[in-house]
Amino acid sequence: MARMETSVTIRRPVEEVFDFVTNVANVMQWRSGMVEFRQTSEGPMGVGATMLFVTRVMGRQIKMTMEITEYEPNRKYSTKSISGPMPAQASYTFESVNGGTRLTFVAEAQPSGFFKLVEPLVVRMQQRRYEAELGKLKELLEART
Numbered sequence: 001m002a003r004m005e006t007s008v009t010i011r012r013p014v015e016e017v018f019d020f021v022t023n024v025a026n027v028m029q030w031r032s033g034m035v036e037f038r039q040t041s042e043g044p045m046g047v048g049a050t051m052l053f054v055t056r057v058m059g060r061q062i063k064m065t066m067e068i069t070e071y072e073p074n075r076k077y078s079t080k081s082i083s084g085p086m087p088a089q090a091s092y093t094f095e096s097v098n099g100g101t102r103l104t105f106v107a108e109a110q111p112s113g114f115f116k117l118v119e120p121l122v123v124r125m126q127q128r129r130y131e132a133e134l135g136k137l138k139e140l141l142e143a144r145t
Contacts, residue, residue, distance in 0.1 A: 004107045004127045008134040011100040012141045018074045018094050020141060021103070024051060030137040032129060035061060046071045050082070057122065064088065086110055103137070105130055 010017050020026050022045055027037040036054040043049065047068055054063045064084025070076050070091065078091035088109040095102040107130065 002109050002123045002126075004123060004130055005104065006127065006131045006134055007102060007104040008138050009097060009100055009102050010138045010141050012144070014074045014094050014096040014101040016144075017101040017103060017141060018077070021092055021094075021137070022071075022077050030140055031055075031133055032136070033057070040065065051079070053081075053084075058125070062086075066090075103134065105134060 024037060024039045024045070028034055031037065033056045034054070035056060036052060038052050039045065039049060040052050041048070041050040045068065047070065049068045049071075051066045051068075052063070053066050054061060056062070062085060064081045064086075066079040066088075067082045068078070069080050069089070070078035074094055074096075076091060076093050078089065080089040081087055086109050088107065090105065090107040093104045093106075095104070107126070
């Protein structure tokens with residue numbers, strides 16, 4: 001199982017960070033390599049909601065359907081793949097800290113096929129990608145007034 005983790009402190013209130021991260025319409029602004037990301041289920045965002053997730057990794061397009069498994073406003077947001085080329089899960093944990101929000105992202109995946117062959121490289125690349133994405137998120141949110 002490949003595991004990646006990164007954190008960032010954003011100088012914005014936890015409510016604002018949570019609302020921005022969990023709004024599907026915002027994802028393309030800060031997630032790199034995303035080809036498509038949209039909610040596929042009816043109703044509000046919450047446990048059981050599903051999303052189509054299409055991204056590029058090492059020049060290959062990966063398409064997965066993700067399901068929200070945890071949705072605790074201003075605390076935690078987690079997903080798992082329910083279709084696609086590899087089992088994966090991800091979580092965002094939001095913590096109110098002095099001067100802002102500490103956001104921690106953890107992703108775990110079980111690479112297969114081509115990605116299993118190059119797993120160490122993929123893990124390093126994805127770790128850097130996730131760090132850059134949280135940096136972009138921090139930049140976007142801290143630029144807001």
